[in-house]
Amino acid sequence: MNWIDIGAVDEIPVRGSRIVKTRDGCVAVFRTGPDEVFATSDRCPHKGGPLSEGIVHDRKVTCPLHNMVYSLETGKAQGADEGVIETYPVRVEAGRLLLDGSRFAARGAA
Numbered sequence: 499m500n501w502i503d504i505g506a507v508d509e510i511p512v513r514g515s516r517i518v519k520t521r522d523g524c525v526a527v528f529r530t531g532p533d534e535v536f537a538t539s540d541r542c543p544h545k546g547g548p549l550s551e552g553i554v555h556d557r558k559v560t561c562p563l564h565n566m567v568y569s570l571e572t573g574k575a576q577g578a579d580e581g582v583i584e585t586y587p588v589r590v591e592a593g594r595l596l597l598d599g600s601r602f603a604a605r606g607a608a
Contacts, residue, residue, distance in 0.1 A: 499587065500600040507535065507590050515550040515559075520602045525586055526550035527595060528570055530557055536570035537588040537597055543581045 510516050510529040517540060518525045524540040526549050536557070540550050547563030557570045567576045568583050575581040587598035 499598045501589075501596040502599040504595045504597050507533065507593055507595050510535070510595075513554040515552075515554060517550050518597060520599075522602050524550070525597065526559075527588060527597070528554050528559060530554060530570065533590045535588050535590055535595060537586040538568070538570060538573060539584040541583075542566060542568075543583065549583065 504518050504527065507529065510527065512529055512531060515526050515528045518527055525537050526540040528536045528538070530536065538549060540548055542549055542561040542563065544561070544566055545563045547561040549559050549561060549568070551562045553560040558567050558576070559570060560567050566581065568574065569576065573583040573585040586601065589596050
């Protein structure tokens with residue numbers, strides 16, 4: 499894995515998020531607890547809603563456009579409708595957020 503330091507965990511409020519821009523699009527990084535973080539695609543596959551602006555609860559996020567609920571762990575939609583958002587490895591180390599950038603680098607290679 500290719501871990502990239504994307505900032506301090508304290509820069510994201512608990513039950514909040516922030517955006518990390520990559521050449522492949524935006525990644526939403528969510529903080530659900532003091533040292534619990536998740537990273538997903540920022541776009542809802544149904545209506546393109548910005549998930550980073552959604553409501554973070556438990557280990558889930560609710561899309562701000564149409565209330566679809568996604569698991570931050572698996573990316574799977576919950577409820578009658580089906581859908582999946584992409585998830586990315588992220589961790590906290592010594593108070594810093596580290597995002598695995600190897601998937602982004604692999605997409606850019608030709």
